[in-house]
Amino acid sequence: MVETIINIILFTMLVLTALAIVRIDSLFAAVMLSGVFSLLSALLFVTLDAVDVAFTEAAVGAGISTVLMLMTIALTSRTQKKATRSGMVPFVVVAVTGGALFYGTLDMPNLGDPNAPAQLHVAPEYLAGSIKDIDVPNVVTSVLASYRGYDTLGETAVVFTAGIGVLLLLSGLGRRRRKDEEGDA
Amino acid sequence: MERLLDWTFVVGHMNYWLFIVLMMTGLFIVVARGNLVKKIIGLNIFQAAVFMLYISIGKVTGGTAPIYPVDMQGHMQVDPSIIYSNPLPHVLILTAIVVGIATTSLALALTIRIREAYDTIEEDDILKIERHMAAEDNKEHGAAMGGRA
Numbered sequence: 001m002v003e004t005i006i007n008i009i010l011f012t013m014l015v016l017t018a019l020a021i022v023r024i025d026s027l028f029a030a031v032m033l034s035g036v037f038s039l040l041s042a043l044l045f046v047t048l049d050a051v052d053v054a055f056t057e058a059a060v061g062a063g064i065s066t067v068l069m070l071m072t073i074a075l076t077s078r079t080q081k082k083a084t085r086s087g088m089v090p091f092v093v094v095a096v097t098g099g100a101l102f103y104g105t106l107d108m109p110n111l112g113d114p115n116a117p118a119q120l121h122v123a124p125e126y127l128a129g130s131i132k133d134i135d136v137p138n139v140v141t142s143v144l145a146s147y148r149g150y151d152t153l154g155e156t157a158v159v160f161t162a163g164i165g166v167l168l169l170l171s172g173l174g175r176r177r178r179k180d181e182e183g184d185a
Numbered sequence: 186m187e188r189l190l191d192w193t194f195v196v197g198h199m200n201y202w203l204f205i206v207l208m209m210t211g212l213f214i215v216v217a218r219g220n221l222v223k224k225i226i227g228l229n230i231f232q233a234a235v236f237m238l239y240i241s242i243g244k245v246t247g248g249t250a251p252i253y254p255v256d257m258q259g260h261m262q263v264d265p266s267i268i269y270s271n272p273l274p275h276v277l278i279l280t281a282i283v284v285g286i287a288t289t290s291l292a293l294a295l296t297i298r299i300r301e302a303y304d305t306i307e308e309d310d311i312l313k314i315e316r317h318m319a320a321e322d323n324k325e326h327g328a329a330m331g332g333r334a
Contacts (some may be wrong), residue, residue, distance in 0.1 A: 004196060011203040018210040018230050026221050036227045041233050049270035050240045051250045057236070065229065068286075072220055072293040076300040078330050080220035081307050090217035098209040102202060110197025112246030114268070119245060123271040127251065137261050139251040139272040140279070148276055151217050155280045162287035169294040172303065 001049055010044045028076050031069040038062035052140045196244045208234035219308035225239045232285050236278045243274035251275070330334060 017037045019028050038061030045054035109116035126143050134142035144152055211234060214227025251272040253261040300306050303314055 004199070007200060008203070010193055011200075011207075013205055014299070015203070015210065018207055018214075018291045019224075021226060022210065022214055022218075027220065027264070030223060030226055034229060037233065037318070041237060044237060045240055046191060047238075047316045048240045048244045049248055050243070050275045051252075053240060053282070056279055056282050057233075060282050061229075061233070062239070065286055065289055067292055068290050069222065071225070072226075073297055075297050076222065076306050080218065080223055081309070087213075087217050093216060094209045094213045097212065098205050099206045101208070105198055105201040105205070107199060108198065110193065111200050111241055112244050112248075113197070114245050116242070118242050118274070119271055123243075123273050126272055127269055131253065131261060131263055137253040137255050139269070143272050144279060146211045151276070151280055155283055158284050159287045161293045166240050166294040169291075169298050173297065174303070183202050 007044065010040055010047070014040050014044070025080050025082065027073045027080060028070075031066060031073060034069070035062045035066040047115070050140070158181050186241070192289035199236040201238065204234045207237070210261075221308065222293075224308075225292050225296070227291060228292075229285070235249075236281060238260045239278050241273045245270045308313065 012036060014180070017033050017040065021033050021037070038057055042054045042058040044061065045051070045057060113119070126147055127139055130136065130139045130142040131145075134146050136142045169185050202325030208231055211227045211229070214230065215224050215255040218224060218227065245268055248268040251269040253263055256262055296306055299311065303311050303312075305311060
């Protein structure tokens with residue numbers, strides 16, 4: 001029961017942060033609020049027993065992505081233009097999608113149900129096998145690096161590709177900018 | 186209808202519904218806001234809501250984090266009476282977080298390039314410039330084709 005109350009409090013804070021991001025025009029404030037959002041979601045992951053996910057989210061979501069976004073707004077602009085379009089059409093789209101998702105949750109098992117399909121498939125094997133097969137106390141680590149090691153290899157490939165993409169997109173940015181300034185002068 | 190008013194059902198599904206609210210807030214930012222950085226923040230919120238949904242699926246009532254305690258000699262203490270939450274969603278979401286930051290950084294790099302080429306990161310202005318460029322193009326090539334284009 002205590003966990004449910006904590007969940008609901010954290011959620012209220014998350015929703016308020018998200019609504020503030022919708023409303024605010026200063027991009028700097030929006031980026032900072034998205035850092036706050038990530039930190040709050042890390043807290044939520046701790047209450048849901050996912051400590052590994054919590055510290056990854058705190059480091060990556062609240063740390064690196066905030067830094068990257070700050071660099072971007074430093075190179076582009078710090079405020080957004082006031083919204084000129086009406087929010088009616090997006091609101092209808094969002095309401096319909098939300099309604100469909102709500103309908104979809106009605107068939108899901110209750111939160112924390114030990115007999116839910118997700119709990120009965122391979123998870124017990126991983127929990128039991130990790131002791132004698134892998135001999136690492138943290139089951140998340142043994143699944144990540146051993147049972148599902150190919151997933152992690154694929155992830156590395158994705159990160160590598162994204163890194164090359166970023167390098168190609170941004171290479172010569174400073175050089176072109178200097179050339180422009182010389183051209184103007 | 187009777188099933189909807191069931192209290193355990195409502196408490197058991199409360200988390201999912203709250204995720205949907207968060208997810209839709211993110212979607213609203215993506216659809217309704219024209220600034221590209223704001224759109225990326227919206228996508229991140231959407232993504233975080235999906236992560237929370239997955240982690241909730243792995244939660245077991247009365248469970249704890251799936252880490253076996255280790256004694257002073259470094260041997261694992263396996264106590265069958267302790268319930269552990271499902272480690273599989275945690276692993277999937279760890280991967281997803283890292284892939285998410287990779288895609289975010291690529292999107293931000295694209296934003297910087299767009300700003301360099303168009304001198305703005307507002308969707309409306311970019312569309313205006315593109316339409317203007319298309320019109321100029323038509324004028325130029327239209328004359329070469331005898332003014333019919």
